Amino acid sequence: MTDDMPEGQEPFGEDEFDGGPLEAELRQVAAILDPVPAQLREIAVAAFALHDLDARIAGLTFDSVVDAIPVRGAEDVPRMLTFSAGEVTVDVEVTAQGLMGQVLPPRPARIEVLGGPQTAVTVDADAMGRFSSDAPLTGPFALRLRTGAEVVVTEWTRA
DSSP: OOTTSOTTOOTTOTTTOOOHHHHHHHHHHHHHHSOOOHHHHHHHHHHHHTOOTTOEEEEEEEEHHHHSOOOTTOOSOOEEEEEEETTEEEEEEEETTEEEEEEESOOOEEEEEEOTTSOOEEEEEOTTOEEEEOSOOOSEEEEEEEETTEEEEEOOEEO
16 A cells, blocks of 8 residues: 555556556557568458357367377378367378378268368268368368267367
8 A cells, every 4th residue: 555545545446547548559559560460360360250159179189299209210200189079089190191080989070171261171081980181281270070960179280
């Protein structure tokens, strides 16, 4: 408490300080000194447009780049990813040529490979839950699985 403030009164109460003008000025400075790249803005808009409110988010539970022990002498090793949402698991192998994976428990599904502002590549999983795409992945990607009425979207991950 300061000497010139009455007892029981805070120096910056909620009613006394309006941060709106300061925030607006800071936003202007940031827009000039560190503008958002156009490509990042496009990706953000596309990601928001693709947002599915009823979808369950499948979190990344395994990434071979982080979690696996490297094998000496191995080159061009595919990246292995596992995403989980409740009882649904998606195992994905990413290579320079594309991706392949499996939905567990096994079931047919329609899978969209999302890649930012690019159009989505759609593939179908067979009755065993297996799927593949020959489209090479560049940059961030996510998968949207549709199994009947259920929709599961994986976290965005960099290829």
